[in-house]
Amino acid sequence: MFGSTTTTLALALFVTTFPAVRGQYTWPDPKYEELESLRWDQIGLGSTFLELGLTGSCTAFVGGSNTGRANAADWIRTAYHDMATHNSEDGTGGLDASIRFPEEQARAENAGDGFLDTFNFLSAASDRFVSYADIIAIGAIIAIESCGGPEIDFRFGRIDATEPNIPGVPEPRQTLDEHIASFRKQGFNQSEMISLIACGHSFGGVQHTAFPDLVPELNDTTNTQSAVHFDTTFTNFDNNVAKEYIAGTTLNPLVVGSNDTTNSDKRIFGSDGNVTMNAFAADENLYANICAALFARMLDTVPSGVVLTDVVTPIPVKPTQVELIHHGDGTLLFNGGSLRLWNVPVNTARAVNASWTDRAGVESPSVVLRHTSGMYPSASIVVNETSAVASFRFVVSDDSSVAAQTFTMPYLVLLSDTSCRLSNTIPSAWNLNVAVRKGTIPSRIYATRLNVLPAPTVEYAEYDIWTVLILSDDDTFNSYGISYELDGKTFEVLTSIVSVASVGLCA
Ligand code: HEM
Ligand SMILES: *[C@@H]1O[C@H](CO)[C@@H](O)[C@H](O)[C@H]1NC(C)=O
Ligand SMILES: *[C@@H]1O[C@H](CO)[C@@H](O)[C@H](O)[C@H]1NC(C)=O
Ligand SMILES: *[C@@H]1O[C@H](CO)[C@@H](O)[C@H](O)[C@H]1NC(C)=O
Ligand SMILES: *[C@@H]1O[C@H](CO)[C@@H](O)[C@H](O)[C@H]1NC(C)=O
Ligand SMILES: *[C@@H]1O[C@H](CO)[C@@H](O)[C@H](O)[C@H]1NC(C)=O
Numbered sequence: 001m002f003g004s005t006t007t008t009l010a011l012a013l014f015v016t017t018f019p020a021v022r023g024q025y026t027w028p029d030p031k032y033e034e035l036e037s038l039r040w041d042q043i044g045l046g047s048t049f050l051e052l053g054l055t056g057s058c059t060a061f062v063g064g065s066n067t068g069r070a071n072a073a074d075w076i077r078t079a080y081h082d083m084a085t086h087n088s089e090d091g092t093g094g095l096d097a098s099i100r101f102p103e104e105q106a107r108a109e110n111a112g113d114g115f116l117d118t119f120n121f122l123s124a125a126s127d128r129f130v131s132y133a134d135i136i137a138i139g140a141i142i143a144i145e146s147c148g149g150p151e152i153d154f155r156f157g158r159i160d161a162t163e164p165n166i167p168g169v170p171e172p173r174q175t176l177d178e179h180i181a182s183f184r185k186q187g188f189n190q191s192e193m194i195s196l197i198a199c200g201h202s203f204g205g206v207q208h209t210a211f212p213d214l215v216p217e218l219n220d221t222t223n224t225q226s227a228v229h230f231d232t233t234f235t236n237f238d239n240n241v242a243k244e245y246i247a248g249t250t251l252n253p254l255v256v257g258s259n260d261t262t263n264s265d266k267r268i269f270g271s272d273g274n275v276t277m278n279a280f281a282a283d284e285n286l287y288a289n290i291c292a293a294l295f296a297r298m299l300d301t302v303p304s305g306v307v308l309t310d311v312v313t314p315i316p317v318k319p320t321q322v323e324l325i326h327h328g329d330g331t332l333l334f335n336g337g338s339l340r341l342w343n344v345p346v347n348t349a350r351a352v353n354a355s356w357t358d359r360a361g362v363e364s365p366s367v368v369l370r371h372t373s374g375m376y377p378s379a380s381i382v383v384n385e386t387s388a389v390a391s392f393r394f395v396v397s398d399d400s401s402v403a404a405q406t407f408t409m410p411y412l413v414l415l416s417d418t419s420c421r422l423s424n425t426i427p428s429a430w431n432l433n434v435a436v437r438k439g440t441i442p443s444r445i446y447a448t449r450l451n452v453l454p455a456p457t458v459e460y461a462e463y464d465i466w467t468v469l470i471l472s473d474d475d476t477f478n479s480y481g482i483s484y485e486l487d488g489k490t491f492e493v494l495t496s497i498v499s500v501a502s503v504g505l506c507a
């Protein structure tokens with residue numbers, strides 16, 4: 001197969017880089033891989049900082065010194081309040097990160113600072129691949145799953161609103177009829193309304209600071225928010241919210257609050273004669289299954305016209321952080337990155353080797369990758385620019401199927417490490433250089449700044465090494481991704497993050 005010409009190899013490569021159909025995932029697809037990682041790399045090596053938001057603990061609150069609250073509950077409530085502006089009749093609103101706008105946060109229906117805290121924390125994981133709305137959805141999933149909840153389907157493709165949505169989040173003082181109408185508008189019928197609230201109110205509670213009329217100030221140094229919780233196990237997912245309600249022992253302030261006008265959970269939970277709550281109290285698996293389905297529907301409630309992907313499933317054998325970098329001296333640097341094996345048991349006897357094949361079909365001697373978890377760091381080697389690396393593969397001692405999988409290496413457009421900054425001090429203007437293989441003529445190459453949406457783009461000029469001068473004011477501490485368009489398709493250069501801090505001084 002490696003006897004084929006460069007052109008055929010390149011064609012095959014480009015057809016598969018950004019597959020139109022998600023089910024046919026082929027490495028590399030940086031966007032899909034990043035979202036898959038955010039969704040699935042929850043613990044241990046390779047995990048994202050999202051798990052740090054929970055500081056490994058469902059009781060933690062990062063973002064202030066107040067106690068009695070937890071990030072997990074805030075993240076779930078944020079997703080619901082962002083979605084709750086959906087109007088299924090005209091297709092507006094939904095999970096679109098409009099909750100980030102101060103105008104929405106200032107509304108009485110969004111009392112409390114949990115939305116601002118949540119957004120400040122989660123938005124740092126957003127970049128040119130990941131919308132704010134997708135990261136809000138992932139945040140809710142991580143919170144629920146990490147804290148005892150069921151597995152929830154995650155799809156991506158949410159698009160961020162550019163302005164606040166029309167109000168629509170339910171409030172405790174509204175009547176049952178208003179709540180039924182409100183949930184119908186959001187796309188949920190009465191039994192689904194009862195269920196979704198019983199699912200969400202497995203976490204957290206009502207805080208005096210946000211709702212001074214609903215709960216008293218407690219003067220408790222271990223609960224400075226003066227939060228009165230929905231059930232006794234308010235930092236993890238379980239059916240106690242239903243059990244305690246049915247047993248009549250609940251302290252849920254939306255059930256036993258002194259002012260019946262604001263006892264919305266009481267009115268809603270009892271609105272079908274307790275049929276749903278009785279079933280939830282009796283069967284924790286039923287509760288978990290219904291919650292998983294409804295949470296997924298809640299997260300997938302998006303403005304009309306937004307098309308979500310298929311469910312993101314773990315990639316079983318996943319090369320990560322593989323790079324091929326142009327040196328300018330006739331060689332390339334091949335960074336083998338790491339191999340992630342999905343959810344494999346710890347096996348200290350497992351032997352993992354990597355090897356790569358050049359364009360003439362010659363395979364390198366294999367390199368032993370040492371690790372005992374599912375993440376196996378590989379080697380970096382300098383390779384001949386002419387023959388370079390055409391593909392690579394792994395041999396895993398306890399899974400013979402892995403060796404059959406060959407990963408084709410893109411090599412037509414590369415980051416060049418001739419990229420350099422123009423002065424010795426930072427901030428500094430700098431040249432971002434991209435190496436384009438002779439004979440390849442992209443219609444466009446552009447740099448996209450990470451962490452800023454929508455991403456500004458910068459066009460390049462020359463052939464072979466295409467250079468963009470990036471001014472210090474723009475981006476001193478920001479990073480760029482590099483994209484290019486060839487034959488009407490868009491691709492990513494595998495070295496996805498470059499910043500002025502990562503390049504040397506120009507000669
Ligand atoms: C009629 C519908 C609903 C009403 C009136 C309502 C009302 C409330 C109120 C007043 C709070 C206290 C917030 C605070 O003090 O910061 C709260 C908290 C919460 N709600 Fe709801 N809610 C409703 C539906 C939902 C739904 C559908 C979900 C999720 C699926 C949800 C998830 C949460 C969570 C997780 C908290 C805890 C927040 C924390 O402790 O920081 N709620 N809700
Ligand atoms: C709500 O929809 C579900 C299907 O999701 C259905 O089983 C249930 O009977 C409906 N409930 C009401 C009150 O219409
Ligand atoms: C907490 O302190 C405030 C102000 O001193 C007081 O009004 C309130 O009654 C106290 N709450 C409790 C539960 O003791
Ligand atoms: C009960 O709550 C409603 C709605 O917030 C309010 O209008 C009413 O004054 C409250 N009643 C009492 C006795 O506090
Ligand atoms: C639902 O159950 C609670 C707790 O047992 C009870 O107080 C309430 O009256 C019941 N509501 C209905 C409508 O049956
Ligand atoms: C792994 O690499 C080592 C060192 O090159 C080699 O001795 C060994 O045979 C390789 N194992 C496999 C299964 O390829």
Ligand SMILES: *[C@@H]1O[C@H](CO)[C@@H](O)[C@H](O)[C@H]1NC(C)=O
Pocket residue numbers: 384385386387
């Ligand atoms: C690089 O590979 C080409 C083609 O295989 C060969 O002609 C050339 O001598 C090699 N260069 C070096 C420095 O090994």
